[in-house]
Amino acid sequence: LRPEFQALSATLRQQFLSRIESVVGRPYGEELTYPQTFNQNTYLAKVDWNAGRQTRISVRDNFTNFENGNNQSLNHFSNQGTENNKFNQLVGQATMVLADRLTNSITVEHLRDERPIDPVSRGPEIQVSGITTGAQFFGQNDFLPNNTKETKTQVKDTLQYVMGRHTLKAGTDLLFGHIDNLFPRNANGVFLYSTPQAFVDGVPNSFRQGYGAGGGLTSWDQNTYAFFGADSIRVSPRMTVDVGVRYDWQTMPRPAANVFPQHPEFITQITEDKNNVAPRIGFAYTPGGS
Secondary structure, eight states: OOHHHHTSOHHHHHHHHHHHHHHHTSOHHHHHSOOOEEEEEEEEEEEEEEOSTTEEEEEEEEEEEEEEESOSOSSOGGGOEEEEEEEEEEEEEEEEEEETTEEEEEEEEEEEEEOOEEESSOSOEEEEOSSSSSOEEEESOTTOSBEEEEEEEEEEEEEEEEETTEEEEEEEEEEEEEEEEEOOSSTTOEEEESSHHHHHHTOOSEEEOOOOGGGGEEEEEEEEEEEEEEEEEEEETTEEEEEEEEEEEEOOOOOSSOSOTTOTHHHHTOOOOOOEEEEEEEEEEOSSOO
């Protein structure tokens, strides 16, 4: 035990431990010694298919289940939580020969992530000072439960045509994303006690609790659109020149309403940059050989 706690009277120490046990619902020893887990399982399935002489298709699915138990803080067991992440990635690819000098490659990917953290305890968090150099934390952690759900769908397509010394490419890269982010703070409240005696007497020096529309959940969509064209020119057996241009546009999420109407700039300053045109030029040269 810490010197600060040993300095308390034997009666107060016993009263403190008895009240802690009644609040958390377990012996105090279990608050100090508890199991921690760190488990991860990953699965991969893949199928390749030659759909004729001119088409090759590949599909793969990657799933990961990750569990991280009672590692959310350095505090007591009742202040911990269990994180159970699930990641799933499904990808389909196809390469097609459309003509003698014309090919098309397309990739479609769907990604889903979920990262929930559930608390060990339910109810308000309790912070007690005067036991150690800092406060001691018991009960439900003030940032639990929380969760983030993210889904993304990406489509990439490239059309290639070979014409003499030119290799022409044109394509697109589209990304559609949606995020649900649950992160409430102090949802069940936090009682702060300045001394162990105040905790035993049930007299907190302060209480705080978070409120707000949505209960700490925010959701938004964010999409990215890209289009490009390029030409790889074989000027000579030793030199190739590449030229191209790419256009990108990313949408910006905007809240449905401004919760701080006295600051309209919080909304008006959210703008989308739509003039992202990037030209490109490069070359490769082999000094010797062919």
